Amino acid sequence: KNYALRELVLSNNQFASAGTVEIAYGLAHNRYLTLLDLSWNQVRADGAICLCDSLAVNQELETLLLANNGLSIQGCKSLAKSLLKNDSLQLLDLSNNRIDARCLEYLLKGLAGNVSLKSLKLSQNPLPVDVLNAFLDKMQKQPTIELQSLDVS
Numbered sequence: 381k382n383y384a385l386r387e388l389v390l391s392n393n394q395f396a397s398a399g400t401v402e403i404a405y406g407l408a409h410n411r412y413l414t415l416l417d418l419s420w421n422q423v424r425a426d427g428a429i430c431l432c433d434s435l436a437v438n439q440e441l442e443t444l445l446l447a448n449n450g451l452s453i454q455g456c457k458s459l460a461k462s463l464l465k466n467d468s469l470q471l472l473d474l475s476n477n478r479i480d481a482r483c484l485e486y487l488l489k490g491l492a493g494n495v496s497l498k499s500l501k502l503s504q505n506p507l508p509v510d511v512l513n514a515f516l517d518k519m520q521k522q523p524t525i526e527l528q529s530l531d532v533s
Contacts, residue, residue: 387415391445394420400427407441408434417445419473428455432462439468447475447501456483460490467496475531476504481511488515492522499529507532 395403400423407416423431428451435441451459456479463469479487479502491497507515512532519525 389417391417392420396422397424397427401430404430404434415443419445419447423449425454429458432458436462436465443471445473447473451477456486460486463490464493471499473501475501479505484515491525501531503531503533
């Protein structure tokens with residue numbers, strides 16, 4: 381076991397879903413990693429589901445960068461479930477993941493049950509202004525959401 385490794389940057393390696401499953405297994409059993417960058421790896425929905433299952437049991441990871449992975453609706457649904465169980469994640473980057481209004485509904489449910497997440501990045505997703513306004517309105521009505529930073533650029 382490596383007790384010193386706190387940050388693991390694996391961006392732009394094209395792991396795809398199969399590689400993400402292996403990484404997810406490691407994450408579920410790791411108690412030291414605080415940052416994991418899987419941006420640009422074609423994680424897609426299947427990989428996201430496995431990764432989120434691991435995130436639900438991992439209580440050490442503080443930063444998860446998943447930009448440019450095509451998570452879509454199934455990935456967001458799994459992510460929302462894991463946010464309900466995880467109380468260590470503070471920064472989540474979901475930029476450029478084809479997140480739409482339905483995905484936001486799932487994420488909102490996960491955010492409502494999570495008190496640790498402080499920063500959420502949703503930039504470069506196909507989110508019209510009216511959808512973002514509705515999302516922000518719903519967030520403000522949820523007193524349990526602790527977000528301090530939301531990037532929707």
